[in-house]
Amino acid sequence: MPSPxxxxxxxxxxxPTAASLPTRPAKAxxxxxxxxxxxxxxxxxxxxxxxxxxxxxxxxWLWAGTEMFKRGLHDDLGLMTMILPRIxxxxxxxxxxxxxxxxxxxxYWVGAESGMRGILIATVAGALTPGGPITSFPFVxxxxxxxxxxxxxxAYLTSWSLLGFQRVMVWEMPLLGLDFVVVRSLANLPFPIxxxxxxxxxxxxxxxxxxxxxxxxxxxHPFGARNDR
Amino acid sequence: MTDSANIFIAIVAAILFVVxxxxxxxxxxxxxxLAFEHIVVNMPRVFFALLSAGFIGEVLPRDxxxxxxxxxxxxxxxxxxxxIGFLMPGGPIIAFPIVVAxxxxxxxxxxxxTFLTSWSLLGLQRIFAxxxxxxxxxxxxxxxxxxxxxxxxxxxxxxxxxxxMGMP
Numbered sequence: 001m002p003s004p005x006x007x008x009x010x011x012x013x014x015x016p017t018a019a020s021l022p023t024r025p026a027k028a029x030x031x032x033x034x035x036x037x038x039x040x041x042x043x044x045x046x047x048x049x050x051x052x053x054x055x056x057x058x059x060x061w062l063w064a065g066t067e068m069f070k071r072g073l074h075d076d077l078g079l080m081t082m083i084l085p086r087i088x089x090x091x092x093x094x095x096x097x098x099x100x101x102x103x104x105x106x107x108y109w110v111g112a113e114s115g116m117r118g119i120l121i122a123t124v125a126g127a128l129t130p131g132g133p134i135t136s137f138p139f140v141x142x143x144x145x146x147x148x149x150x151x152x153x154x155a156y157l158t159s160w161s162l163l164g165f166q167r168v169m170v171w172e173m174p175l176l177g178l179d180f181v182v183v184r185s186l187a188n189l190p191f192p193i194x195x196x197x198x199x200x201x202x203x204x205x206x207x208x209x210x211x212x213x214x215x216x217x218x219x220x221h222p223f224g225a226r227n228d229r
Numbered sequence: 230m231t232d233s234a235n236i237f238i239a240i241v242a243a244i245l246f247v248v249x250x251x252x253x254x255x256x257x258x259x260x261x262x263l264a265f266e267h268i269v270v271n272m273p274r275v276f277f278a279l280l281s282a283g284f285i286g287e288v289l290p291r292d293x294x295x296x297x298x299x300x301x302x303x304x305x306x307x308x309x310x311x312x313i314g315f316l317m318p319g320g321p322i323i324a325f326p327i328v329v330a331x332x333x334x335x336x337x338x339x340x341x342x343t344f345l346t347s348w349s350l351l352g353l354q355r356i357f358a359x360x361x362x363x364x365x366x367x368x369x370x371x372x373x374x375x376x377x378x379x380x381x382x383x384x385x386x387x388x389x390x391x392x393x394m395g396m397p
Contacts, residue, residue: 040270049277049362056284063288076283080276087275088268089238095264096245099256131234132320133359138238141267141363154372157360161349162383171325176332176341179396184342187386191346195375204371205364 083134090138097142104147112149112200112207119196122152126159126192130166149207155196162188274362282358286318295327298336298344306340307384314347314380318354338391343384350376 061069110118129136140153163185172181249257294313301309317324328341351373361369 037266037269041273045362045365046274046277049274049281053277053280053284056281056288060284060287068287072284072287075287076280079283080279083279084272084276086235086238087272089235089242091267091271092242092261092264093238093245094267095262096242096249096257096260098263099260100245100249100252131237133355135234135238137359137363144364144368145263150368150371153368154375157372158350158376162346167321171321175325175329180338180341183338183387183390183394183396184345187342187390188346188383190386191379191383195350195372195379198375198378199371202371202374205368 086134090134094138094142094145097139098145101142101146106143106146106148107207110143110148110152112151114149114152116193118149118152119155119193122148122156122196123159123163123192126156126161127163127165129156129160129164136160144205145208147208149200150204151196151200154199155192158195159192162191271363275359278362279358282318282354285354285357289316289318291317291319291323291327295331298331298334298340300335302337302340306336307343307381310336310340310343310384311347311351311380314344314349315351315353317344317348317352320355324348338396339384339388342387343380346383347380350380 057069057073060072064072108114110121114121125139126136129139136157140157143156144153168181168185172184246257246260249260294316297313298306298309317327324345328345331344332341356369356373360372
């Protein structure tokens with residue numbers, strides 16, 4: 001259903017047809033969906049974190065005393081009231097991005113087959129992403145869901161950590177001075193790329209979606225005949 | 230700082246909502262549904278992860294960890310800087326003043342750069358609070374393996390950069 005406002009880039013020489021658009025699998029029944037959602041929420045990872053927070057809490061109480069434990073808990077909950085609303089917003093960003101991003105194009109640009117292209121794009125994007133972990137992780141989650149591979153994701157996170165311009169401007173430049181900033185930035189420049197390459201060589205999560213081939217087999221990758229130009 | 234981050238991410242969310250809505254195909258509804266799923270799945274575990282990370286931060290003695298670096302330089306300094314970056318809890322508001330303090334005790338650029346790299350890439354508390362609950366242990370293990378190999382190298386790269394630029 002192509003609408004006139006559709007911002008899809010028609011780089012392909014073939015107009016997108018209904019058949020070439022990814023089709024969603026048949027909807028699960030609401031009860032089943034709710035069940036899987038509950039199962040996904042309260043999985044092993046959830047219980048691990050719940051158990052660890054109790055364990056660390058007890059350890060903190062025994063190690064540092066009741067006063068420190070109370071203060072820690074108080075600080076934590078105060079921090080939480082600030083962070084949790086931001087996580088709601090971040091997850092909204094992740095969900096909306098996932099709905100907008102065309103999976104085949106994500107796979108082309110930053111997927112497992114993207115080679116250096118994916119790693120370089122991720123490195124630039126990471127350096128430009130402002131804010132702390134709560135603003136950067138939704139992008140990682142959404143890109144992973146949309147088919148980015150671990151090399152690109154690792155390059156993105158490494159670049160954001162090491163080269164993120166906002167941290168340099170807000171913290172590093174005023175506190176440590178220009179000399180330090182220049183040495184550290186130049187020294188760190190190649191590392192997001194190296195981290196992305198290394199991450200691909202090392203075992204880890206697999207890409208969630210493979211590059212799609214349209215049903216009639218006419219386009220081996222999403223940009224169709226683009227390479228022939 | 231915190232307010233600007235909230236405003237930034239709210240604006241991004243609003244822009245994405247409009248883009249999804251304009252895209253048609255009820256992509257905005259689908260996006261909100263996916264967002265709801267992310268919130269339901271991630272929120273409870275991030276809550277407990279943050280709680281754990283908070284207790285870790287309470288227990289780890291920042292001053293003592295920072296004092297390990299002392300006057301060490303060269304390879305020993307780089308290795309110790311890697312270790313203290315891994316252990317040091319807290320955000321930039323904690324880490325950067327520590328770098329300033331370390332610089333005053335006589336630590337060189339290579340060790341300081343290594344500390345910042347390690348704290349950024351391997352920092353236990355942040356990995357625990359965000360990356361592990363959201364991305365899972367296999368992603369974290371993969372990224373940490375790559376980072377662990379590269380972190381000491383950033384110290385050598387800093388040393389080399391300093392040499393090439395003719396800095397003392």
